[in-house]
Amino acid sequence: MRRASALAFIVMVVAAPWLVAAAVPRQQRYVLHVLIFTVLFAALALSYDLVVGHVGSLSLAHPAFFGVGAYAAAILATRARWPFLADLLAAVLAAAVVAALVGVPLFRLTEHAFAVGTLGLALVASIVANNWVEVTRGPLCITGIPKPVLGLPGGPTLAVTTLPGYYWLALAALAAVVLLYRRLTTFRLGRAFHAVRDNEPLAGAAGIDPLKYRLLAFTIGAALAGGVGALYVHYLSVMCPEEMTVALTVNLLVIVFLGGVGSLRGVLVGAVLFTALPEVLRLAPTWRLVIYGGLLLLVVVRSPEGIESLLRRASGARAGR
Amino acid sequence: MALLEVRGLVKRFLGVTAVDQVDLAVEPGELVSLIGPNGSGKTTLFNCVTGYLAADHGRVLFRGRDLTHVAPHRVARLGVARTFQQVSVFPRLSALENLLVFLQQHQEEHTLARLIRTPRLRRLEVEAVERARRLLDLVGLTDKADAAAGSLSYGQRKLLAFAAALMPDPDLLLLDEPAAAVNPTMINQMKSHILALHRQGKTVLLVEHNMEVVMDISQRVVVLDHGQKIAEGSPDAIRRDARVIEAYFGR
Numbered sequence: 018m019r020r021a022s023a024l025a026f027i028v029m030v031v032a033a034p035w036l037v038a039a040a041v042p043r044q045q046r047y048v049l050h051v052l053i054f055t056v057l058f059a060a061l062a063l064s065y066d067l068v069v070g071h072v073g074s075l076s077l078a079h080p081a082f083f084g085v086g087a088y089a090a091a092i093l094a095t096r097a098r099w100p101f102l103a104d105l106l107a108a109v110l111a112a113a114v115v116a117a118l119v120g121v122p123l124f125r126l127t128e129h130a131f132a133v134g135t136l137g138l139a140l141v142a143s144i145v146a147n148n149w150v151e152v153t154r155g156p157l158c159i160t161g162i163p164k165p166v167l168g169l170p171g172g173p174t175l176a177v178t179t180l181p182g183y184y185w186l187a188l189a190a191l192a193a194v195v196l197l198y199r200r201l202t203t204f205r206l207g208r209a210f211h212a213v214r215d216n217e218p219l220a221g222a223a224g225i226d227p228l229k230y231r232l233l234a235f236t237i238g239a240a241l242a243g244g245v246g247a248l249y250v251h252y253l254s255v256m257c258p259e260e261m262t263v264a265l266t267v268n269l270l271v272i273v274f275l276g277g278v279g280s281l282r283g284v285l286v287g288a289v290l291f292t293a294l295p296e297v298l299r300l301a302p303t304w305r306l307v308i309y310g311g312l313l314l315l316v317v318v319r320s321p322e323g324i325e326s327l328l329r330r331a332s333g334a335r336a337g338r
Numbered sequence: 339m340a341l342l343e344v345r346g347l348v349k350r351f352l353g354v355t356a357v358d359q360v361d362l363a364v365e366p367g368e369l370v371s372l373i374g375p376n377g378s379g380k381t382t383l384f385n386c387v388t389g390y391l392a393a394d395h396g397r398v399l400f401r402g403r404d405l406t407h408v409a410p411h412r413v414a415r416l417g418v419a420r421t422f423q424q425v426s427v428f429p430r431l432s433a434l435e436n437l438l439v440f441l442q443q444h445q446e447e448h449t450l451a452r453l454i455r456t457p458r459l460r461r462l463e464v465e466a467v468e469r470a471r472r473l474l475d476l477v478g479l480t481d482k483a484d485a486a487a488g489s490l491s492y493g494q495r496k497l498l499a500f501a502a503a504l505m506p507d508p509d510l511l512l513l514d515e516p517a518a519a520v521n522p523t524m525i526n527q528m529k530s531h532i533l534a535l536h537r538q539g540k541t542v543l544l545v546e547h548n549m550e551v552v553m554d555i556s557q558r559v560v561v562l563d564h565g566q567k568i569a570e571g572s573p574d575a576i577r578r579d580a581r582v583i584e585a586y587f588g589r
């Protein structure tokens with residue numbers, strides 16, 4: 018029964034472009050655009066949750082890693098004409114290298130200083146994006162980023178040019194992130210991450226090197242954020258410094274903390290609610306802010322652990338527990 | 339050669355000398371107690387031995403190997419286990435997982451290799467679960483295996499922390515007040531657990547305020563006062579030692 022409904026859900030998600038075409042033919046492009054954003058934000062939020070949810074380090078630097086990946090891909094694709102998969106890989110690696118380098122000094126700081134330090138990093142990254150004009154073109158933005166072409170050198174290629182095609186590409190990326198997220202957060206690795214999060218001194222007594230595990234989650238989270246950055250700029254075909262401001266951090270914090278910190282399902286639900294919902298609610302402009310704000314308030318008051326705990330309570334009640 | 343040797347250890351905190359020139363040796367298989375009034379530096383000594391604090395002077399040798407600047411997780415992997423005076427568990431992990439965490443780091447080294455659940459890793463996990471269940475049985479927490487550690491009572495968490503320290507089968511066990519703040523039945527339980535370990539040949543250094551426990555089970559007692567070692571000897575000798583009586587009752 019559970020399996021069947023999970024399968025039905027996955028089929029629906031994959032078939033979304035056709036469903037949208039059938040249901041709202043006149044707004045098809047707009048709805049697909051919202052869906053693509055939702056999927057990319059879900060992947061980004063999961064990469065963020067690896068750090069805040071599973072090793073419990075409140076990093077505010079995620080836009081910086083997203084930006085490093087986005088700019089790496091944008092520059093390599095436009096100026097060096099690298100193929101899509103190559104610049105995607107470069108984006109992932111560039112973000113990981115930056116995270117590993119800054120992570121070592123940052124994780125030596127205390128909890129609060131770490132948050133402030135990562136915020137500083139995000140601000141510096143945003144200033145660099147604005148002012149290092151020779152490389153980033155600053156506020157003029159990098160434009161003309163080509164649509165992704167999948168394929169390896171010499172082999173057949175597949176250009177992703179349509180909105181449904183891009184939706185499926187984003188969905189494939191999200192699936193990869195979900196798989197990696199599950200691998201990292203369950204079994205032995207997950208246990209070690211959670212031990213570090215819940216009781217660092219005791220983790221040490223258990224033979225776990227807290228710094229190593231924090232750095233690992235931070236670096237992998239950054240690498241994935243860099244990859245999402247690359248997908249993002251290939252979709253929009255431009256990259257501007259505004260894409261990596263602190264506003265992005267706020268968005269991620271809302272998705273992760275209101276959805277359910279440290280929970281796959283919670284973060285995914287959060288991504289849908291707080292990316293797609295504001296867009297959908299825009300249809301009633303007068304009420305949008307009121308409803309959105311009210312919802313935030315309700316979740317915070319009723320369920321400080323996020324929507325995930327509401328879901329868990331609901332499914333617990335159904336199971337008659 | 340002594341299993342653990344502490345030489346001229348000094349640790350100061352802003353004006354307070356918490357540990358002052360302490361020498362201490364524990365032979366393999368010995369059960370030694372470290373006692374002293376509140377604030378005499380027992381926990382600080384543990385923290386210096388296990389890498390949680392850096393000593394200002396002196397050395398800590400484990401099997402002749404210098405532990406003075408070794409991080410806690412490395413000390414643990416060398417075979418030194420410790421418990422904390424303030425009962426310490428992973429509250430959001432289940433009781434069973436609390437124990438598993440303590441073995442997995444000793445079983446394998448390669449962090450990212452765990453992304454792939456090889457047959458070898460699965461087999462190690464099965465072995466770890468078996469050992470963890472045996473230890474939960476031993477401390478009487480069999481039916482709490484799947485309960486979140488944070489939901490257990492104080493005494494149960496204390497037993498869980500004790501069992502966790504035993505998971506990697508350590509060569510040296512440092513116990514910081516295992517019998518404090520629990521009921522008399524549990525005190526007796528702890529006492530017999532520690533004695534059983536001693537009979538199996540484990541080396542134990544015990545910090546404990548409960549004199550009955552200390553005098554009953556220790557082979558040797560070391561007494562600290564204001565960070566200094568003021569006496570050392572058999573339980574009987576310590577009971578009659580004038581300086582010890584003075585330290586405990588003379589103020």
Ligand SMILES: Nc1ncnc2c1ncn2[C@@H]1O[C@H](COP(=O)(O)OP(=O)(O)OP(=O)(O)O)[C@@H](O)[C@H]1O
Pocket residue numbers: 351354355356374375376377378379380381382383423
């Ligand atoms: N982190 C610290 N910072 C400052 N002072 C400390 C610190 N830890 C311990 N002290 C001081 O060092 C001295 C020794 O403390 P310690 O905890 O080692 O004593 P103890 O023998 O374990 O006492 P108890 O029996 O109460 O547990 C005390 O004066 C204490 O206040």
Ligand SMILES: [Mg+2]
Pocket residue numbers: 380381382423
């Ligand atoms: Mg103490």
